[in-house]
Amino acid sequence: MLRSQTKLMDLGWRQLPRLHRSMTKASNLTVVEIDDKTGIATLTLNRPPVNSFNLELLQELHESIKQIECNKSRGLILTSSNDKVFSSGLDLNELHKPNQERLVAFWSTLQDLWLSLYQSSVPTAAAINGHAIAVGCVLAAACEYRVMLPGFSIGIHATKFGYVVPPFIVMSYLSVLPRRIAERALLQGKLFTTEEALQVNLIDEVAESKSEALCKCAEFIGSFEKTQPEARALTKRQFRAPDVQLLINDPEGQLRESLEYINTPLFQQGLEEYLAKLKSKNRK
Amino acid sequence: MLRSQTKLMDLGWRQLPRLHRSMTKASNLTVVEIDDKTGIATLTLNRPPVNSFNLELLQELHESIKQIECNKSRGLILTSSNDKVFSSGLDLNELHKPNQERLVAFWSTLQDLWLSLYQSSVPTAAAINGHAIAVGCVLAAACEYRVMLPGFSIGIHATKFGYVVPPFIVMSYLSVLPRRIAERALLQGKLFTTEEALQVNLIDEVAESKSEALCKCAEFIGSFEKTQPEARALTKRQFRAPDVQLLINDPEGQLRESLEYINTPLFQQGLEEYLAKLKSKNRK
Amino acid sequence: MLRSQTKLMDLGWRQLPRLHRSMTKASNLTVVEIDDKTGIATLTLNRPPVNSFNLELLQELHESIKQIECNKSRGLILTSSNDKVFSSGLDLNELHKPNQERLVAFWSTLQDLWLSLYQSSVPTAAAINGHAIAVGCVLAAACEYRVMLPGFSIGIHATKFGYVVPPFIVMSYLSVLPRRIAERALLQGKLFTTEEALQVNLIDEVAESKSEALCKCAEFIGSFEKTQPEARALTKRQFRAPDVQLLINDPEGQLRESLEYINTPLFQQGLEEYLAKLKSKNRK
Numbered sequence: 001m002l003r004s005q006t007k008l009m010d011l012g013w014r015q016l017p018r019l020h021r022s023m024t025k026a027s028n029l030t031v032v033e034i035d036d037k038t039g040i041a042t043l044t045l046n047r048p049p050v051n052s053f054n055l056e057l058l059q060e061l062h063e064s065i066k067q068i069e070c071n072k073s074r075g076l077i078l079t080s081s082n083d084k085v086f087s088s089g090l091d092l093n094e095l096h097k098p099n100q101e102r103l104v105a106f107w108s109t110l111q112d113l114w115l116s117l118y119q120s121s122v123p124t125a126a127a128i129n130g131h132a133i134a135v136g137c138v139l140a141a142a143c144e145y146r147v148m149l150p151g152f153s154i155g156i157h158a159t160k161f162g163y164v165v166p167p168f169i170v171m172s173y174l175s176v177l178p179r180r181i182a183e184r185a186l187l188q189g190k191l192f193t194t195e196e197a198l199q200v201n202l203i204d205e206v207a208e209s210k211s212e213a214l215c216k217c218a219e220f221i222g223s224f225e226k227t228q229p230e231a232r233a234l235t236k237r238q239f240r241a242p243d244v245q246l247l248i249n250d251p252e253g254q255l256r257e258s259l260e261y262i263n264t265p266l267f268q269q270g271l272e273e274y275l276a277k278l279k280s281k282n283r284k
Numbered sequence: 285m286l287r288s289q290t291k292l293m294d295l296g297w298r299q300l301p302r303l304h305r306s307m308t309k310a311s312n313l314t315v316v317e318i319d320d321k322t323g324i325a326t327l328t329l330n331r332p333p334v335n336s337f338n339l340e341l342l343q344e345l346h347e348s349i350k351q352i353e354c355n356k357s358r359g360l361i362l363t364s365s366n367d368k369v370f371s372s373g374l375d376l377n378e379l380h381k382p383n384q385e386r387l388v389a390f391w392s393t394l395q396d397l398w399l400s401l402y403q404s405s406v407p408t409a410a411a412i413n414g415h416a417i418a419v420g421c422v423l424a425a426a427c428e429y430r431v432m433l434p435g436f437s438i439g440i441h442a443t444k445f446g447y448v449v450p451p452f453i454v455m456s457y458l459s460v461l462p463r464r465i466a467e468r469a470l471l472q473g474k475l476f477t478t479e480e481a482l483q484v485n486l487i488d489e490v491a492e493s494k495s496e497a498l499c500k501c502a503e504f505i506g507s508f509e510k511t512q513p514e515a516r517a518l519t520k521r522q523f524r525a526p527d528v529q530l531l532i533n534d535p536e537g538q539l540r541e542s543l544e545y546i547n548t549p550l551f552q553q554g555l556e557e558y559l560a561k562l563k564s565k566n567r568k
Numbered sequence: 569m570l571r572s573q574t575k576l577m578d579l580g581w582r583q584l585p586r587l588h589r590s591m592t593k594a595s596n597l598t599v600v601e602i603d604d605k606t607g608i609a610t611l612t613l614n615r616p617p618v619n620s621f622n623l624e625l626l627q628e629l630h631e632s633i634k635q636i637e638c639n640k641s642r643g644l645i646l647t648s649s650n651d652k653v654f655s656s657g658l659d660l661n662e663l664h665k666p667n668q669e670r671l672v673a674f675w676s677t678l679q680d681l682w683l684s685l686y687q688s689s690v691p692t693a694a695a696i697n698g699h700a701i702a703v704g705c706v707l708a709a710a711c712e713y714r715v716m717l718p719g720f721s722i723g724i725h726a727t728k729f730g731y732v733v734p735p736f737i738v739m740s741y742l743s744v745l746p747r748r749i750a751e752r753a754l755l756q757g758k759l760f761t762t763e764e765a766l767q768v769n770l771i772d773e774v775a776e777s778k779s780e781a782l783c784k785c786a787e788f789i790g791s792f793e794k795t796q797p798e799a800r801a802l803t804k805r806q807f808r809a810p811d812v813q814l815l816i817n818d819p820e821g822q823l824r825e826s827l828e829y830i831n832t833p834l835f836q837q838g839l840e841e842y843l844a845k846l847k848s849k850n851r852k
Contacts, residue, residue, distance in 0.1 A: 123471075144468065162796035164803050176464050180744050180769060183807050184712065187691075189795050201464060227473050228446035228554050235448050239467050270796050407755075428752065460748050485748060511757050512730035512838050519732050523751050 029060045031081065032068065039074035040218055041122075046081040050088035053135055055106045057091075062113040069121055075221030076120060077214060078143060079127040086128045086152070087136030095262055096271050103262065108255050110135070111247060114168055118142040119240060121233035123224050125217035128203065129210040133191065134158065141172040144236075145220040146203040147213040150194045154202060157189035162270020166258050171243045176202055313344045315365065316352065323358035324502055325406075330365040334372040337419055339390045341375075346397040353405055359505030360404060361498060362427060363411040370410075370436075373418025379546055380555050387546065392539050394419070395531055398452055402426040403524055405517035407508050409501035412487065413494040417475065418442065425456040428520075429504040430487040431497040434478045438486060441473035446554020450542050455527045460486055597628045599649065600636065607642035608786055609690075614649040618656035621703055623674045625659075630681040637689055643789030644688060645782060646711060647695040654694075654720075657702025663830055664839050671830065676823050678703070679815060682736055686710040687808055689801035691792050693785035696771065697778040701759070702726065709740040712804075713788040714771040715781040718762045722770060725757035730838020734826050739811045744770055 031044040043064050045051040053061075068076050080086045094106050117124065117139060126132075126140035128148040137154050140146050148154065156173065158165045165186065173182040181200050184190070197203045204220075207213035224232055247254050261267055315328040327348050329335040337345075352360050364370045378390050401408065401423060410416075410424040412432040421438050424430050432438065440457065442449045449470065457466040465484050468474070481487045488504075491497035508516055531538050545551055599612040611632050613619040621629075636644050648654045662674045685692065685707060694700075694708035696716040705722050708714050716722065724741065726733045733754065741750040749768050752758070765771045772788075775781035792800055815822050829835055 144471070159792075159795040159799045159803055162799040164799050164806065167806070170807060174463075175467075178462070178746070178769075179742075183743075183804070186807060187712070187795070187800055187804055188791050201462075223472050224443075227443040227471070230550055231443045231446045231448050231554065232471055235443055236467070236471055238448065238451070239454060239470060266798055270799065428755070458747075459751075462746070485746075507756050508727075511727040511755070514834055515727045515730040515732050515838065516755055519727055519754055520751070522732065522735070523738060523754060 029057045030064045032064050034071070034073060035218075038218060038222075039072075040077060040221055041068040041071075041073040041075070042077045042079060042214065043068065044079050044081050045087055048082070050085040051080055051082060051136070052088045052091040053110070054091040054094055055102060055109065058106065058109040058113055062109060062116060065113070065116045065120060069116075073122055075123040075125070075218070075224075076143075077125050077127055077217045077221070078117075078139065079210065079214065080130055082130055083210070084152075085130040085136075086126075086132040086140070088131065089134030089136050092271060092275060095267075096275065097268070098262065100259075103259060104255070107258050107262075108251070111168065111251060111255060114138065114142060114172075115244060115247060118172070119237055119244060121229075121236070123221045123232075125220050127207075127210060127213035127217050128152070128154065129213060135169075138169050138172045141176050141202070145217060146176075147205045147207050147216045147220075148194050148197060148203040149208070149210065149213060150206055152194055153191040154194070154197050155189075155191035156186060157191055159187060160189040161274035162267050164261060164267075166254060168244070168247050168254070175240075175243060313341045314348045316348050318355070318357060319502075322502060322506075323356075324361060324505055325352045325355075325357040325359070326361045326363060326498065327352065328363050328365050329371055332366070334369040335364055335366060335420070336372045336375040337394070338375040338378055339386060339393065342390065342393040342397055346393060346400060349397070349400045349404065353400075357406055359407040359409070359502070359508075360427075361409050361411055361501045361505070362401075362423065363494065363498065364414055366414055367494065368436075369414040369420075370412045370416040370424070371420030372415065373420050376555060376559060379551075380559065381552070382546065384543075387543060388539070391542050391546075392535070395452065395535060395539065398422065398426060398456075399528060399531060402456070403521055403528060405513075405520070407505045407516075409504050411491075411494060411497035411501050412436070412438065413497060419453075422453050422456045425460050425486070429501060430460075431489045431491050431500045431504075432478050432481060432487040433492070433494065433497060434490055436478055437475040438478070438481050439473075439475035440470060441475055443471060444473040445558035446551050448545060448551075450538060452528070452531050452538070459524075459527060597625045598632045600632050602639070602641060603786075606786060606790075607640075608645060608789055609636045609639075609641040609643070610645045610647060610782065611636065612647050612649050613655055616650070618653040619648055619650060619704070620656045620659040621678070622659040622662055623670060623677065626674065626677040626681055630677060630684060633681070633684045633688060637684075641690055643691040643693070643786070643792075644711075645693050645695055645785045645789070646685075646707065647778070647782065648698055650698055651778070652720075653698040653704075654696045654700040654708070655704030656699065657704050660839060660843060663835075664843065665836070666830065668827075671827060672823070675826050675830075676819070679736065679819060679823060682706065682710060682740075683812060683815060686740070687805055687812060689797075689804070691789045691800075693788050695775075695778060695781035695785050696720070696722065697781060703737075706737050706740045709744050709770070713785060714744075715773045715775050715784045715788075716762050716765060716771040717776070717778065717781060718774055720762055721759040722762070722765050723757075723759035724754060725759055727755060728757040729842030730835055732829060732835075734822060736812070736815050736822070743808075743811060 029047050031046050033042045034040070035042070045061070047057045065076070094103070124143040125145040125147065126143040128140055128146060130149070131152045132140050132154040134156055137156055140154070156165060156169065170186065173186060177185070177200060192200070192202055194203070194206055198206055205216050207216050313331045315330050317326045318324070329345070331341045349360070378387070408427040409429040409431065410427040412424055412430060414433070415436045416424050416438040418440055421440055424438070440449060440453065454470065457470060461469070461484055469476070476484070476486055478487070478490055482490055489500050491500050597615050599614050601610045602608070603610070613629070615625045633644070662671070692711040693713040693715065694711040696708055696714060698717070699720045700708050700722040702724055705724055708722070724733060724737065738754065741754060745753065745768055760768070760770055762771070762774055766774055773784050775784050
């Protein structure tokens, strides 16, 4: 039902010509649809084959989130066009023997994107219609509500390829999971099944289909109907302020630390081994 | 039983003539009874019709809490003389087109009152024998234990009339609720039923009557019988220290921020609409 | 099975002659065994009658933990040679009318020991095969996983003898328990039964025997098999960094505060009464 009511919107390009241009240029990587009746924007990740985040997808997603805020949508639902994978996480090619200039753009966009989603003034929900791995899980956790389809995996498995997640990624776990569970899952690089994720409240509901997931997300967004939007937005911003302090006060420092770590032999070697393992798995 | 043993005490006016005077002057707004046998003080909110907090009730409650500490009571139980409403929250007349001088007194007393209850050296419990809305919920949450009667509502619904709660009010939710639930409830302006409140641990127990609630509160206070009072008080103060740091280090700054917000057109307009809605509801 | 495979290892004294010497000197107070097959070190508290921590046990335990890290063990399991008591906590003789010089050594070793266990680079688990009281509970809580035998007690009962626990001990509760439960348990000086501890997640599993507990701990350590050890260690260190900040930034200040408190008449008198009560109980 939500689907039949939606249409692909020209997202106000007259007011926002610069944003519109970047949307046009890369319009395949994300799709934004706004429901005329509810005013809810559905933001679909659309980078085949597995929605891995390269620089261009990060940039376009960031622009789309900013645009949805500017256009006074009543809410934002994040989902995927792929019916098996919500997102596989960062495109590891961006991290493996990286071009340094591109790496700076890549990582600073990731930081900005996360901030914009985590602090979005509109209600946010994720309809997780496939595996949500690493940054896929992080972005879902940055939303206020999560509905997931059965039979998939969600989690941050960074320790498995020698990656140490920066504080803002730790924060995204801590905002939804009890400390004890957050720490253990991070250290184990645990991927939760849908059922396990529901049990620890990493997700809020299970839906049997993507359209049911979208409906449940819309219902959650509807739960704010009787609140004043500005007060809601300010309360959210204030509630989450301690979590983003580090990234807002010192984005360059946080960026530098991440880049330094990415460039260490420890990480590059771990990544290489992980990529080799993946390749040999895919060959079988 | 607790009731039959209690008597209205002259709360040491010889030692505390100043406090006593203020008690006498406004003695209708709160009632303090001390159980001779257990040494537990019952502090009853008594401002008809719905225990909304105006300046005078805040002041008297603050004085009563300080007196209970000075008189070495073994514990404090906060309850209401109204059998439908524990407290409806702040008296909105104090916030609507406020006299600025009175507003300063009003809000700074609220801050001081909350601090004195949150850090009280004696064990504290709330017997919530009616609806506990907004600051009514905040004061109950500032106690160490909560027993509630069925069929009532409890919560902070500030976003519904355009109010953004200050950090110390957020803190009162975070001290009892998991983050994820605290954030969502604050953003939705959610009022929990007694049953829902029990499920998320916003309250600790349900009692069928006020006297049963008072008994359960007294039992909780009795659980500290074998502890050393000074060590208990210091441990509580230290445990809660991070939560009150902001308010203790910069009470004027916190006050100023709240007053600025209360005086914004955004808030005043939201409040006006809310008051109009309430009025039209009451007329029906 | 684990037992039959273990043997008492010469812990690399050639490389670490200084450490080895201190091990030899006091080798009765802790025993370290390394499983040849799994690489897991079992560290056994062994100070009869009840593993109370005097200066010598603290020092030896600290050395053993450092050695296990240096020897690249795959994990650390903390347990007790006594089948009734994991540890009764600090040896109160060290606190009662203390020699000041020895007290400085005692308390600073406790701080260092806690830090080394809480931030250990290897996976840590506690096989709690008896009562775990006060610092016994604190050290178990500093591990990443806890398996306990039924019929025993665990908790921090400091308020019962007038002791106010320092922030790092509060932290050890907060790292595993929800705030509301942590505060109440601390204030009440509550000792949890094995079953209660499981319910609030103060422990993770119950085992019927010590060997089953050791197996379950080994299984937990095995759950990190596919992670990169350096990334795991750094992630743990970063995750726990905020908790240890106070103790790392100002160990002298933290030490001074604790010593000042221990020397107060309030504490010394409470301790004396507690010791007298214990004595009269033991006489009966």
